[in-house]
Amino acid sequence: MKRFLVVFLLVCLAGFQLFAGGQKQEDDGVYKVAYIARAQADSFAAWLANSVVEEAEKYPDVEVKVFDGQASDDKVNSLIENAIVNQFDAIIIQPNNGESQRPYAEKVVDAGIICITTNARISGIAGASSVDADPFEQAAVQARTALKQVPKGANVVVLNGPPGNFHADARRESWENEFFAKRPDVTIVGEQIANWNKDEAMSLMEDWVQANDRIDAIISMNDNMAAGALEIVKDNSKFSNILSYGVDGTAEAVLLIKDGLMTSTTLQSAYALAENLLSVSHKLLTGQEEQLDVDIDCPMVNKDNVDQYIEMHKRAGAL
Template sequence: MNMKKMIAVFLMVAMMIVSLAGCNSGGSSSGGAETDTYRVAFVARTQADSFAAWLVNEMKSAAEQYPDLTLDVFDGQADDEKVNAAIENAITNGYDAIIVQPNNGEAQRPYVESIVEAGIIAITTNARIEGIDGASSVDADPYVQAKVNADIAIDQIPQNAKVVVLNGPSGNFHADERRRAWEVEFFEKRPDVQIVGEQIAGWNKDEAVRYMEDWVTANSEIHAIISMNDNMAAGALEVVKNNPALSDILSYGVDGTPEATLLINEGTMTSTCLQSAIDLAEANISTVHKLLTGEEDEIHMDIDAILITGENAQAYVDMYTERGLIN
């Protein structure tokens, strides 16, 4: 073989090696087979309240079921500026998908729109932000969540009762819709019931404790606590737990947290609506995987709203115990 032919053969082999190296670059491989790894950011509203913390843990567990997906969690600390900054950082860092749990839907709206504009998959969850073209959503119906409680409260709360109301953050889709459901499904049907205290406690147990202390001081009778989530209901119940005059107080919440199921099971709390962080997390991760792999272009879905009372609370206590959420 002359020198020109040897050079030509050498160049051909070199080109083949470079080509093969290029085919194996990008993504991760296992046993020689190439697989894409998708990077997903979950911007959590906060990890300080019980439901939000539960959702974070379930999101991590659900993501572990998908070997081609990694999940990073960012804590918004119930602060719009921190939530928005986390979204901006996730966009800058080039995540393949960003799941946002809004602190205040309207405050996060332009930032979620920026996710879509950047060509990144966007999902809003707990609560969804309506009307963002190109964004998907995974949520529960907050009106129904409150309605299932209001439907039984109609017969449970006595005539001419005095009640207190604990609200979530103003402008939050879940907070506003749950309060609207109580108005339509209960207060309009029970005009005899008097609201003697109503405040925004922002889903926060400590805030609920503070307001309930004031209401107990100002009112000799309170027949029911109507709360837009379990965390606030649990806080209000702490205030009255050693008060024999309020030992029969009724209390309603939403989320179906481990704490709430224990309180219901022991007869301290009346009812809650399950907003399963397990189902919500599994739906979010399944949805983002379908969007990333191109199985779907856009998805909007709600999980079920299940009423928990003294009749079925033990089943949920058992479930949480098995998952290590109740000792």
């Protein structure tokens, strides 16, 4: 009986050690971070996701896994729930629609998991952190410039991001306050939601070109939609002098500016966002900080300085 008890205890001890060793091996001293992108088909979202993965290589104790939300609230929310179930140490959420993702981000916090929202942040979640830029100022940089550049009595078209998205709504509000309210002579001959999507913008621009003999400017809430609209008119001599404004400073946009096809954009550097996302994540994971909110700068990119941003993308391997 005593011998059986000793053997039983040894087996239990071995099992405990095996379990403990398995946990240690599974964790391996590495923090698991889930990065949930709103849509990899979106050029900026893809740029940001890739930058996050590259930046994570500088942190040997951090492992990032990227998940594609496919521009669907249901998909993004499902991915957040799965990341909670799989007990990631931190979950970074790039919302498709901030208010739709809010209750799921709150679930992350309630589960005791580090929650960071980015591009765009979901504000007002107790215990959550964020890394973002000021979308009102991003658009204002363009709108203030457009005040002087858009001709008197101009016809313009406006391409909006998804409704309810913090960046989409704030950028449109900025254009209203900083440009349209000050230029009552300007007529909006077309305005639609294109969901940050190049193909949707192309389709809308095709309709607007057919309906209007003159369009003087494309006012877009991001570069991807602006690039789509420009694709439609690039070989049409009637629109050879069209102005075009965006936000993001993507590799495609800086080349369009260099070629004289796009007027300007505001840099929303995915590299800077990624750098801050990993820095914030690491500080939170290691207990150096409990909560952080960080904003990056939003400089103008135009024909006068575009070469430095082309070089930026070349150094990062994007061009």
